[in-house]
Amino acid sequence: MRTKLVAGNWKMHGGLAANRELLDALKAASADWSGVESAVCVPFPYLHQVRELLRGTPIAWGAQNLSEHEAGAYTGEVSGAMLRDFECRYVIVGHSERRRLYGEQDAQVAAKFAAAQRAGLVPILCVGETLEEREQGATEAVVARQLDAVLDTAGVAALRNAVLAYEPVWAIGTGRTATPEQAQAVHRYLRERIAGRDAEIAQEVRILYGGSVKAGNAAQLFAMPDVDGGLIGGASLIAEEFAAICKAAKAE
Numbered sequence: 001m002r003t004k005l006v007a008g009n010w011k012m013h014g015g016l017a018a019n020r021e022l023l024d025a026l027k028a029a030s031a032d033w034s035g036v037e038s039a040v041c042v043p044f045p046y047l048h049q050v051r052e053l054l055r056g057t058p059i060a061w062g063a064q065n066l067s068e069h070e071a072g073a074y075t076g077e078v079s080g081a082m083l084r085d086f087e088c089r090y091v092i093v094g095h096s097e098r099r100r101l102y103g104e105q106d107a108q109v110a111a112k113f114a115a116a117q118r119a120g121l122v123p124i125l126c127v128g129e130t131l132e133e134r135e136q137g138a139t140e141a142v143v144a145r146q147l148d149a150v151l152d153t154a155g156v157a158a159l160r161n162a163v164l165a166y167e168p169v170w171a172i173g174t175g176r177t178a179t180p181e182q183a184q185a186v187h188r189y190l191r192e193r194i195a196g197r198d199a200e201i202a203q204e205v206r207i208l209y210g211g212s213v214k215a216g217n218a219a220q221l222f223a224m225p226d227v228d229g230g231l232i233g234g235a236s237l238i239a240e241e242f243a244a245i246c247k248a249a250k251a252e
């Protein structure tokens with residue numbers, strides 16, 4: 001039985017006052033989704049504040065990126081060990097915005113995934129196709145390539161301490177969600193591909209769906225057998241929305 005996980009990706013949003021208001025509201029509501037794991041992945045400068053606010057609560061926290069290097073002359077970068085200093089549990093790796101806007105390639109994503117695990121973090125590995133790739137019928141080939149790049153270097157056993165997220169690029173921030181059936185088809189494909197390497201790990205690994213998840217569509221998505229929760233962008237900035245999404249995961 002896979003425990004559902006709902007993780008917020010705040011992206012480049014937030015502020016000290018707004019974060020406090022949001023997290024206070026989530027803490028107050030969190031008893032409503034007991035049995036569901038929840039987390040927020042926040043901008044680096046707020047990790048200290050978020051740790052102070054969430055320590056001792058059921059809500060975990062994490063970051064949205066890390067360096068593939070341990071330490072050194074890498075101006076502007078943040079290492080996995082630094083994230084562990086702030087008791088991060090999760091770190092998002094290979095988000096499509098990192099791939100598209102910052103040129104992260106599969107090999108670099110794989111290196112970041114490994115660096116996260118070396119530091120004791122749980123990477124949330126994002127995969128997903130663009131609209132053009134979907135229309136060309138290349139969805140499976142694209143997510144397979146992105147997944148294999150990590151499994152070929154880290155090994156399938158690394159998925160025991162990792163989370164996958166399917167985020168179709170065309171559904172991110174667009175208000176255009178994948179249908180539950182579209183999400184399920186890709187999630188099943190990913191699980192079968194992992195099963196090709198190790199059937200037991202394939203059954204254990206959580207595969208989140210991300211892309212315009214809202215309170216209004218979360219329950220249908222989470223009802224799909226291979227959808228184990230969500231990676232939530234815009235709706236994670238609104239306490240009532242995020243709380244409702246976490247509650248929807250409990251209902252399924």
Ligand code: 13P
Pocket residue numbers: 009095167171172173174175210211212213231232233234235
């Ligand atoms: P939205 O929920 O805003 O579409 O963003 C999804 C996402 O990119 C989460 O990582």
